[in-house]
Amino acid sequence: xxxxxxxxxxxxxxxxxxxxxxxxxxxxxxxxxxxxxxxxxxxxxxxxxxxxxxxxxxxxxxxxxxxxxxxxxxxxxxxxxxxxxxxxxxxxxxxxxxxxxxxxxxxxxxxxxxxxxxxxxxxxxxxxxxxxxxxxxxxxxxxxxxxxxxxxxxxxxxxxxxxxxxxxxxxxxxxxxxxxxxxxxxxxxxxxxxxxxxxxxxxxxxxxxxxxxxxxxxxxxxxxxxxxxxxxxxxxx
Amino acid sequence: xxxxxxxxxxxxxxxxxxxxxxxxxxxxxxxxxxxxxxxxxxxxxxxxxxxxxxxxxxxxxxxxxxxxxxxxxxxxxxxxxxxxxxxxxxxxxxxxxxxxxxxxxxxxxxxxxxxxxxxxxxxxxxxxxxxxxxxxxxxxxxxxxxxxxxxxxxxxxxxxxxxxxxxxxxxxxxxxxxxxxxxxxxxxxxxxxxxxxxxxxxxxxxxxxxxxxxxxxxxxxxxxxxxxxxxxxxxxx
DNA sequence: ATATTTTTTTAGACTAGCCTAAAATGAACC
DNA sequence: GGTTCATTTTAGGCTAGTCTAAAAAAATAT
Numbered sequence: 001x002x003x004x005x006x007x008x009x010x011x012x013x014x015x016x017x018x019x020x021x022x023x024x025x026x027x028x029x030x031x032x033x034x035x036x037x038x039x040x041x042x043x044x045x046x047x048x049x050x051x052x053x054x055x056x057x058x059x060x061x062x063x064x065x066x067x068x069x070x071x072x073x074x075x076x077x078x079x080x081x082x083x084x085x086x087x088x089x090x091x092x093x094x095x096x097x098x099x100x101x102x103x104x105x106x107x108x109x110x111x112x113x114x115x116x117x118x119x120x121x122x123x124x125x126x127x128x129x130x131x132x133x134x135x136x137x138x139x140x141x142x143x144x145x146x147x148x149x150x151x152x153x154x155x156x157x158x159x160x161x162x163x164x165x166x167x168x169x170x171x172x173x174x175x176x177x178x179x180x181x182x183x184x185x186x187x188x189x190x191x192x193x194x195x196x197x198x199x200x201x202x203x204x205x206x207x208x209x210x211x212x213x214x215x216x217x218x219x220x221x222x223x224x225x226x227x228x229x230x231x232x233x234x235x236x237x
Numbered sequence: 238x239x240x241x242x243x244x245x246x247x248x249x250x251x252x253x254x255x256x257x258x259x260x261x262x263x264x265x266x267x268x269x270x271x272x273x274x275x276x277x278x279x280x281x282x283x284x285x286x287x288x289x290x291x292x293x294x295x296x297x298x299x300x301x302x303x304x305x306x307x308x309x310x311x312x313x314x315x316x317x318x319x320x321x322x323x324x325x326x327x328x329x330x331x332x333x334x335x336x337x338x339x340x341x342x343x344x345x346x347x348x349x350x351x352x353x354x355x356x357x358x359x360x361x362x363x364x365x366x367x368x369x370x371x372x373x374x375x376x377x378x379x380x381x382x383x384x385x386x387x388x389x390x391x392x393x394x395x396x397x398x399x400x401x402x403x404x405x406x407x408x409x410x411x412x413x414x415x416x417x418x419x420x421x422x423x424x425x426x427x428x429x430x431x432x433x434x435x436x437x438x439x440x441x442x443x444x445x446x447x448x449x450x451x452x453x454x455x456x457x458x459x460x461x462x463x464x465x466x467x468x469x470x471x472x473x474x
Numbered sequence: 475a476t477a478t479t480t481t482t483t484t485a486g487a488c489t490a491g492c493c494t495a496a497a498a499t500g501a502a503c504c
Numbered sequence: 505g506g507t508t509c510a511t512t513t514t515a516g517g518c519t520a521g522t523c524t525a526a527a528a529a530a531a532t533a534t
Contacts (some may be wrong), residue, residue, distance in 0.1 A: 005521065043482055056522055058483055063520090075482060075529060106368040119360045128353055131343040242491065280512055293492050295513055300490090312499055312512060 002067070004122050007091050009060050010069060012049040013080055014088035016041040026162030026229050040077025089153040095121040096142035096149075097132050103143040104136065110143040110194075111185035144185075145176025145195055145232060164209065164228035166201045172233035173198055179230040191221050193231060239304070241359050244328050246297050247306060249286040250317055251325035253278040263399030263466050277314025326390040332358040333379035333386075334369050340380040341373065347380040347431075348422035381422075382413025382432055382469060401446065401465035403438045409470035410435055416467040428458050430468060 002010070017038040043061070047054045065072035069084035080088060098120040102113040130151075133139075140156065141147050149155045160175045174197045177188065188194060192215045202220070203212040209225035239247070254275040280298070284291045302309035306321035317325060335357040339350040367388075370376075377393065378384050386392045397412045411434045414425065425431060429452045439457070440449040446462035 003520080044480095052521090053523065054482065055484080055524080059521075102365075106365070106372055108368065116360070116362060116365055120357075123353070123356045125353060128339075128343070131345070135343055240490080281510095289491090290493065291512065292494080292514085296491075 001124055002069075002087065006060070006064065006067075006069075007087075007122060008050055009046065009057075009064060010080070010084055010088045011091050011095075012046050013041050013070065013078060014085065014092070016045050016049065017080065026165045028159055028161040038079055040079050042077050046078075086153040089149040089155065091121055093149040094123070094129055096146060097129060097136065097139070099142045099144075100136050100139045100148075101132060104139075109186075109189065111182040111189070113143065114180065114182075141176070143195065144180060145174075158234065160232040160234045162229045163199065163201075163211070163213075163223075163231040163233050164225055166199075166233060168201050168204050171198060171200045171236045173236055174231060175234045176232035177230055178232060184227075184230065187227075188231070191223070192216060192219055193221075193223070198236065199233060238361055239306075239324065243297070243301065243304075243306075244324075244359055245287055246283065246294075246301060247317070247321055247325040248328050248332075249283050250278050250307065250315060251322065251329070253282050253286065254317065263402045265396055265398040275316055277316050279314050283315075323390040326386040326392065328358055330386040330388075331360070331366055333383060334366060334373065334376070336379045336381075337373050337376045337385075338369060341376075346423075346426065348419040348426070350380065351417065351419075378413070378432075380432065381417060382411075395471065397469040397471045399466045400436065400438075400448070400450075400460075400468040400470050401462055403436075403470060405438050405441050408435060408437045408473045410473055411468060412471045413469035414467055415469060421464075421467065424464075425468070428460070429453060429456055430458075430460070435473065436470060 020039045020041075043054050043057050046061075047057045050057070061070065061072050061078055064070045064084070065078075068081055069087060070078045070080055072078045095117045098117040099113045102108040102116055103110055108116075133148075139148060141158075145158075147155050147157055158175060162178070163172070163174075166172055174193060174195055176195070177185070193199070198216050200214040200217075201211065202214055205211070209228075211223050211225070211228050212220065213223060214220050257276045257278075280291050280294045283298075284294045287294070298307065298309050298315055301307045301315075301321070305318055306324060307315045307317055309315045332354045335354040336350045339345040339353055340347055345353075370385075376385060378395075382395075384392050384394055395412055399415065400409070400411075403409050411430060411432055413432070414422070430436070435453050437451040437454075438448065439451055442448070446465075448460050448462070448465050449457065450460065451457050
């Protein structure tokens with residue numbers, strides 16, 4: 001099959017493809033994958049994501065194109081073929097299931113699991129992953145609220161919006177985050193803005209768009225617009 | 238730290254060192270690691286174990302010697318340094334804990350887990366392994382009865398003997414196996430000669446040393462000497 | 475429309491780990 | 505002690521993936 005390194009490139013290309021979609025203002029979207037042909041991904045963007053140089057990326061792109069995993073024409077960027085997309089989603093499936101394992105079973109914090117899952121995800125055994133999935137109780141999302149693709153590469157993107165576009169008086173539930181950095185996740189945990197937390201939007205400051213919210217009927221908290229636009233929520237119930 | 242490949246060499250050298258110890262006839266031994274300087278391991282033996290050529294082994298031995306993981310002098314074979322031995326035991330610790338996970342939690346058979354554990358063992362995170370160990374309930378042995386080294390590289394080799402040297406009338410408990418091939422393990426499982434099974438030695442055939450045993454007070458079974466000398470047991474209670 | 479800047483690709487070189495073929499060493503036998 | 509044989513090491517070369525520097529193409533600005 002594909003090497004460790006090839007898998008990382010596929011994952012990077014997939015992630016960059018996704019990034020170029022979605023609504024810029026945070027309003028409700030169901031990224032159901034039904035979106036038409038994605039924009040081609042740049043060599044430099046891939047280089048940054050896999051922490052290497054553009055020249056190395058070009059080499060790998062040729063290799064992936066030979067293997068029919070990407071559509072590639074010199075200087076024109078790349079998109080995944082259907083085979084490549086399935087492969088990428090399979091890696092993401094493995095990654096997210098391991099994250100659930102690390103958090104739910106081993107007791108890691110949601111900010112600690114990314115890099116471990118990046119290693120675990122490269123163990124290619126469908127039997128292992130299927131058994132792991134069953135053992136975890138067939139979870140639908142990972143600890144950050146990101147959906148877990150199924151066998152066939154189907155992803156159920158839950159409909160959600162960012163906390164920043166919620167209106168005063170509304171009550172919503174945290175369903176995910178857009179930013180995955182460790183420091184951000186640790187901050188959210190500290191203020192209790194974790195997955196499934198209930199948020200009552202009390203006040204929206206017109207000037208800087210900062211928010212005054214009540215979390216789980218208890219703690220009144222100020223959060224910045226920057227934070228709010230990286231937290232995904234959906235209507236209660 | 239050490240690469241994936243280096244780890245496999247260390248593991249191979251450790252295993253070959255162990256193999257050259259132990260009693261040849263199957264009588265009780267507590268391989269408590271207290272044995273003096275082990276015999277040096279040959280280049281060819283390592284080559285066979287890591288499925289490569291002797292020339293490649295020589296290359297790697299130089300590298301491991303540079304890193305102070307082995308004692309190496311040209312044409313004289315190698316032994317592990319204390320650092321190397323600790324590293325090897327740490328890999329084995331990871332391997333065996335993952336095996337317990339695969340069997341106890343995911344429901345794999347004891348004959349299926351070796352190769353998956355060979356991949357999982359290379360994820361180097363003490364925190365991961367310690368949490369996994371706790372999650373598994375601090376097991377002392379893996380699904381084949383092999384002891385799990387602790388943090389510090391201590392291995393508690395349980396005192397045991399092979400089933401082939403048990404005397405008629407004795408009742409013993411299966412504590413492990415010496416042969417780990419998938420077909421052997423599947424055979425043992427089929428006849429119920431699994432870990433912790435209670436075995437009453439009924440008759441020992443003088444001619445071919447085959448045995449007639451009763452397993453768990455139920456099934457009377459014939460097994461060959463070849464099988465018996467690969468099953469480890471200890472006195473009941 | 476041309477010049478400049480940015481992006482991407484090519485060219486050539488490096489490392490880890492592997493290989494084959496040949497040379498060196500050690501062991502075994504007379 | 506010398507010859508033969510097996511084992512081990514050296515020498516030189518291969519691939520995957522990386523790098524730097526330079527060339528080529530595309531995008532941008534004038």
